[in-house]
Amino acid sequence: MKILIDNGHGNNTPGKCSPDQSLREYAYAREIAGRVVDALKAKGYDAEKLVPELTDVSLAERARRVNEWCGKLGANNVIVVSIHCNAAGNGSWMAAGGWCAYTSPGQTKADLLATALYDAAEVALTDYKEIFPVLKTKGAYGANQKPIRTDYSDGDPDFEARFYILMKTKCPAVLTESLFQDNKADVAFLLSDEGKGAITQLHVEGIINYLKPGAK
Ligand SMILES: [Zn+2]
Numbered sequence: 001m002k003i004l005i006d007n008g009h010g011n012n013t014p015g016k017c018s019p020d021q022s023l024r025e026y027a028y029a030r031e032i033a034g035r036v037v038d039a040l041k042a043k044g045y046d047a048e049k050l051v052p053e054l055t056d057v058s059l060a061e062r063a064r065r066v067n068e069w070c071g072k073l074g075a076n077n078v079i080v081v082s083i084h085c086n087a088a089g090n091g092s093w094m095a096a097g098g099w100c101a102y103t104s105p106g107q108t109k110a111d112l113l114a115t116a117l118y119d120a121a122e123v124a125l126t127d128y129k130e131i132f133p134v135l136k137t138k139g140a141y142g143a144n145q146k147p148i149r150t151d152y153s154d155g156d157p158d159f160e161a162r163f164y165i166l167m168k169t170k171c172p173a174v175l176t177e178s179l180f181q182d183n184k185a186d187v188a189f190l191l192s193d194e195g196k197g198a199i200t201q202l203h204v205e206g207i208i209n210y211l212k213p214g215a216k
Contacts, residue, residue: 001211002069003040003047005203006082006165007033010056018187019093025181026056028190029083032178035200036083040207050080063168070170078171079113079210081203085190086177095142097132097183099125099202100149102175105160109172114158117174117206121148124202128189140185176203 009016009026016025033049040047050065051057069078088096101117103110122129125147132147150157158174166173178199179186189195 001046002073002078003037003045003207003211004050004066004069004078004080005033005036005047006050006062006066006080008082008084010051011054013056015091016087016181018181019091020187023085023181023187023191025085026054028085028181030054032196032199032203033083035196036081036203036207039200039204043204043208045208045211050082059164059168062165066165066169066171066173075170076109079207080165080169080171080173081113081117081207082165082173082175083203084175084177085179085181087182088180089182092182093184094180094182095140095145097141097145097180097186098147098149099128099179100177101158102161102163102166102177103158104162104166104173107154110166110174111156111158113172113206113210114174115156116210117176117202118148118150118157120204120206120209121202124198124205127194128198131189135185141183 007029011026013026017023037047037049050062066080088094099121101114103114129147135141151159163175166175179190
């Protein structure tokens with residue numbers, strides 16, 4: 001099984017950062033992707049970054065790289081997880097927060113991978129889930145915000161979207177939005193050692209649980 005970790009965007013992508021510039025999405029996604037790849041490799045898995053470059057690589061080229069591996073190994077022997085941070089606004093601090101994942105519409109193996117990531121997020125984000133309602137009472141999050149964002153309209157927790165990396169790749173593909181880069185409390189958590197560890201752990205554990213024999 002080839003595990004491809006996609007890190008969203010590049011150092012030439014405009015915008016895509018926290019209002020105070022402390023978190024840049026491309027850099028954060030690359031740091032987490034590197035940690036996830038290293039952790040999976042240390043456990044004996046065949047993992048690699050889809051985009052080792054620092055510059056942005058087009059979605060078409062990202063999908064081409066994934067599908068090249070699918071051609072070599074078979075689409076059932078490849079997975080891709082694309083790591084991003086969410087945003088609710090356009091340059092100022094916002095009140096949305098939380099973690100979520102996306103798959104393409106319809107039921108595929110990607111939905112099983114996404115559910116495994118949600119299960120892992122429930123564990124890895126325990127501290128975040130505990131502090132979230134406390135911070136909400138202090139105005140950090142809007143009243144309807146939740147630490148784990150779900151959409152059960154089709155029976156599973158992930159959201160569905162026709163994102164390019166989900167639609168144009170032949171293997172199971174999930175895109176994760178690890179908290180909001182324009183929420184002050186989320187950015188503080190994301191940039192903390194604990195936060196980086198939790199976001200890394202949820203991806204690592206979710207992928208491993210999906211790959212366990214009998215899990216799919
Ligand atoms: Zn992004």
